[in-house]
Amino acid sequence: MPAARTVTPDGDVILLVSGESAAARAAAHAQDDDLTAVIEITDVAPVSVPHRIRARARLAGWLTPVRGDDRAVCAALLAERHPVGELLGLAESQDPPYTGRPAWMMLRLEVGEIALEDLWGAAQVDPDELADAEPDPLTGHETELLQHLAAAHAERVADLCGLLGSRETAGMTAVPLALDRLGLRVRFTGGPGRPSFDARFDFPEPVADVCGLRRAMRALFAAAAH
Numbered sequence: 153m154p155a156a157r158t159v160t161p162d163g164d165v166i167l168l169v170s171g172e173s174a175a176a177r178a179a180a181h182a183q184d185d186d187l188t189a190v191i192e193i194t195d196v197a198p199v200s201v202p203h204r205i206r207a208r209a210r211l212a213g214w215l216t217p218v219r220g221d222d223r224a225v226c227a228a229l230l231a232e233r234h235p236v237g238e239l240l241g242l243a244e245s246q247d248p249p250y251t252g253r254p255a256w257m258m259l260r261l262e263v264g265e266i267a268l269e270d271l272w273g274a275a276q277v278d279p280d281e282l283a284d285a286e287p288d289p290l291t292g293h294e295t296e297l298l299q300h301l302a303a304a305h306a307e308r309v310a311d312l313c314g315l316l317g318s319r320e321t322a323g324m325t326a327v328p329l330a331l332d333r334l335g336l337r338v339r340f341t342g343g344p345g346r347p348s349f350d351a352r353f354d355f356p357e358p359v360a361d362v363c364g365l366r367r368a369m370r371a372l373f374a375a376a377a378h
Contacts, residue, residue: 155256156234163283165191165211165261166218166226176257179217189215189261195270198295199302201327201339202348207270211263211282218258226258271330271337271350288332289360297365301328311376312338312353331365333358336372 154167169176178187195207218226266277290297301309309328313321321340330337335354342348355368 156230158229158233159282159285160226160229161283163263163279165213165263166230167191167259167261168230169257169259171255171257175215175259179215179257179259182216187215189213191261197298197329199298199327199329201329202341203339206330207268209269210265210267211261212265213261213263213279216260216262218260222260223258226260230258290332290362290365293362294331297331297362298328301331308373308376309338311373312336312351313340314376315353316351333360336369 154169156168158166160166167175171177175189189212191209191211193207193209193211194205195209197204197206263279263282266279266282268275268277306326310326313319313324313326324340324342324346327339327341328336329339329350333355335352337350337352339348339350353372356371357368359365359368
């Protein structure tokens with residue numbers, strides 16, 4: 153498990169890993185582009201709900217140590233997006249080959265293939281799409297917001313079933329499952345013999361921040377109440 157990871161503007165994945173890790177040991181002695189590697193990422197819902205895995209992704213490519221002037225650039229990018237305190241300072245400053253095993257290393261995965269399976273289906277993603285993608289503005293807040301909705305507003309989340317038309321939801325439990333700038337996904341679960349299902353509730357327009365989210369959620373709950 154890397155201590156931190158981020159994506160460069162070119163679509164490479166930068167990883168901060170322990171110098172004792174297998175990836176660090178292999179990359180330290182590899183020649184350029186001769187070490188293939190796969191990153192597997194599992195996205196688990198931050199609330200208690202059956203079938204909590206929301207997505208899986210596999211990124212395959214070529215792994216090399218971050219070298220030369222790129223070290224400062226990649227360290228700044230990691231520090232900005234995933235503050236890890238003194239770990240970046242412990243990364244060995246010299247380029248490979250190393251005279252001793254560094255405590256931490258920055259590695260670069262040049263991505264060649266991406267496979268994604270999530271709540272919407274499965275697809276192959278072009279690496280250029282990863283480079284062009286922007287993080288959702290709610291990414292850093294989603295865990296806290298979903299847990300708050302589940303703990304403090306369970307009844308209002310359950311009221312959203314009123315927006316599902318004639319679909320039968322009596323006796324089912326509604327749990328907020330995923331949240332992004334475009335809307336809220338809720339999982340409805342019932343007892344034995346009642347298959348669970350997901351419902352997506354789109355916002356009238358994409359939200360840009362938490363303030364916009366509050367307005368969108370109030371509008372969504374008001375529509376369900378009527």
